[in-house]
Amino acid sequence: MKVRGTKLTSDEFHNKVIAVKHAPEIEYDWATGVAISKFLKGLKDGKIIGVYCDSCDRTVTPPRMFCEECFSPMSKYVDLPDTGIINTFSIAYIKTDASRVEKPQLPAVIDIDGTSISPSGFLHLLDEINPDDIKIGMKVKAVWKDAIDRTGAITDIKYFKKMEDA
Numbered sequence: 001m002k003v004r005g006t007k008l009t010s011d012e013f014h015n016k017v018i019a020v021k022h023a024p025e026i027e028y029d030w031a032t033g034v035a036i037s038k039f040l041k042g043l044k045d046g047k048i049i050g051v052y053c054d055s056c057d058r059t060v061t062p063p064r065m066f067c068e069e070c071f072s073p074m075s076k077y078v079d080l081p082d083t084g085i086i087n088t089f090s091i092a093y094i095k096t097d098a099s100r101v102e103k104p105q106l107p108a109v110i111d112i113d114g115t116s117i118s119p120s121g122f123l124h125l126l127d128e129i130n131p132d133d134i135k136i137g138m139k140v141k142a143v144w145k146d147a148i149d150r151t152g153a154i155t156d157i158k159y160f161k162k163m164e165d166a
C-alpha cells in the first residue's frame with residue numbers, strides 16, 4: 001500500500017528534522033530565608049542553632065521565624081549542643097540509584113539535645129557504628145568536617161556517631 005508523506009531514517013529523525021540538541025547551562029540561586037540562613041551559617045561555624053518561643057517555653061531546630069504552635073514570632077536564637085538522641089533510623093543496603101552496597105547507609109532522625117519537643121531535629125546519617133547496635137533513644141554526637149572544608153550546608157556535619165558513656 002502506498003502511504004503519503006516521506007519516510008524518515010533514524011538519523012534524519014534524531015539528528016536533522018525533529019530533534020534539537022541543547023545543553024543548557026542552568027544556574028540559580030535559592031534564598032534560604034532568614035531562619036535557615038542563620039542555621040546554615042551556624043553549621044559553617046560548627047554550631048547547631050535553634051530558636052526559642054517565649055510563649056510556649058520551647059526550643060526547636062532547625063530554626064523557623066514563627067512558632068507553629070502559637071503563631072508568635074520566635075523570641076530568640078539559641079546555640080544548641082551537637083549531641084542528641086536517635087528518634088528513628090533505617091539500615092539501607094540499597095542506594096538511591098537502586099544499586100546494592102555492602103556497607104549500609106544509616107539515615108536517622110536525630111533529636112538535638114536542648115530542644116523541648118520530639119521530634120526536633122533533622123535527618124542525617126550515622127557512622128562508626130555497627131548497624132546491629134543502633135537503638136532508638138541512643139545518644140549520638142556530630143562528627144564535623146574540618147572548619148576549612150565547611151560550606152554552610154547540612155553536610156558540614158559528616159555524620160553522627162554513638163556517644164560513649166562519660
Ligand SMILES: [Zn+2]
Pocket residue numbers: 053054055056057067068069070071072
Ligand atoms: Zn509558641
